[in-house]
Amino acid sequence: MKIKNEQIELIYRPEQKNFSLRSVVGDSIFFEKAIFGVMWEDENGKKHESQVSDLDEVTVKELESMVIEVSGKHHTGWELSLRVELRSDIAGIELQSSFKNNTGRSLKLIDLLLISGDFKKPSKSRGSFYVFENGWQSWSPSGIKPGISSSRIPRFLFLRDINLGSLRYRLSWLKPGIVSEMFSKLELTDYPLSLVIGALESRNGFTEVFIKNKKVRVTCQAEVSLDDSEQWVSDKAILFLFSKELSLEKYAELVALQANLKKIPPPKKGWCSWYHHGPFINQRKILEELNLAKELKKKIPLEVILIDGGWCRWGDWLDSWREKFPLGMGWLAEKISQEGFLPGIWLAPFTCQGSSTIFKCHPDWFIKDHRGKPISVRKVTASKLTEQLSGSILYGLDPTHPAVKDYIKEMIRVVVKE
The missing domain is CATH 3.20.20.70 (Aldolase class I)
Incomplete structure (x- = not known):
């Protein structure tokens, strides 16, 4: 299945159960072999990692213009879906995942993997790869760093450098790699655009971005117990291309739009x-x-x-x-x-x-x-x-x-x- 607007194209491949994204203008395939998944814990306390390739009866349908939903059912009974929308106001997509427990018993939902794929730079680019790392509160650094580097490992006595939840799950953390809380951006030294990845809201969980070389994962931490027939929906996240200089300002604008903020007073100094x-x-x-x-x-x-x-x-x-x-x-x-x-x-x-x-x-x-x-x-x-x-x-x-x-x-x- 393929959906396309004037700025971006999304191609879903049902045989491989993955999709790719590319900018319509210019040589700019920016995400490929993308999948989604979940980490969950059964009633016996055993943790499981499941991806879309592990699901049965996977279906893809177009909900409305420029919106598709990929959904499937696990052999234990729970259901997982991913809603992907091509934004008309920007060269990017909006993501939201949903998990429903139909196993007949309770289970614990740990993480929803909103997207995991490879950042694909334009074929003509020879530039170095850099990542913006957003730290955990005031305890860890924020800033641009080489994409091949990794986040600081917590010190022996004090675990204040990284959100502990970022380190806990094999599904999430690409170790050793970069852990960026809530949002990140990826860029090349010889390319004018940044790929910004981040949460649009923080209602139900906590969104994180993990990068190792050019492998990218976006998760929403859940940490909730679900009874039979209960459902949990992730926060919305966004991936988009924008000019380097204004990319984070644009991201802040999109978050404000999602929160319906008309005017933000200037912060006190x-x-x-x-x-x-x-x-x-x-x-x-x-x-x-x-x-x-x-x-x-x-x-x-x-x-x-x-x-x-x-x-x-x-x-x-x-x-x-x-x-x-x-x-x-x-x-x-x-x-x-x-x-x-x-x-x-x-x-x-x-x-x-x-x-x-x-x-x-x-x-x-x-x-x-x-x-x-x-x-x-x-x-x-x-x-x-x-x-x-x-x-x-x-x-x-x-x-x-x-x-x-x-x-x-x-x-x-x-x-x-x-």
Whole structure:
């Protein structure tokens, strides 16, 4: 089957159960041997990888103009489909996958593989291959790097360089390769266009892009348990060609369009304590930075002074700051305001360190596992022993507990008002 518009052509090959994409204008086949699939776990805890080639009764149908759906059924009963739309506003395609459990029992859906294929450069290109890697929050780097390189491997004690879910599944991670969170772009030094790949939304899962040499995979992490007859639909993703200089701006525009955002206010410019001092902050350091920000305001027009993590112990938000900030957080906020800046503060209100007073005094306030033990809600280090020794194990407050609700309300009131 072939569908084509003025910018792009998609060819599906039922015998090979794969498809290719190419730009209609010029020598630019940019994706070939593309497939889709799923990683799932059965009721016995065994993980399985299945691709479209493993499905029976695979059908391809044109749902509407420029939209096709490839679907099939696994011998265990579950069904998988991929919807592909040729966009009319850009040289690209939109993808969305759906998984339905018809096995007669529950199973766990781990990942949906939206697309996996080979990035094919134009035949006349002799340029070097580069990839934009988007990091995981603030813990890992973002930027252009050679396509033959790989993402940083987590350090021995701290797993903060990459989203842990990116490393967990054989179906997803092309090891060693590049892991890019939410979006990426691929480009050649002698070609004017970039191939941008990314999520259009983040409603149900978490989209990631994996690149090894010129092999590309796009997944949507699910991590959900499905009863019989339940269905799970991935977030929408997009692949498109655009000029190098404006490709990421165009991607942001498409994401805003998907979210129906008419106007995005400009972000506030500010200074954040974390990216210079980390958790090692105190009243003296913040006042020194405040004075410097005031002196440099004409050159660096900051609006916000944000006190990030380290100002107190996680969980003991109302009193554990006294040693570091003897004049009080309210006094400091007023001082920042007097100097013409907007004071800001970082919080994680539903999370507490194991060493916090609130954790020790109110064990009934916390989320527990089936054995009645409090659950560690975030993996910070590779070693449980290191977590225990540092007191950095983080536990989650139970938001349904009446006392927790009262505590959260009072804590937020004090932080905002006092």
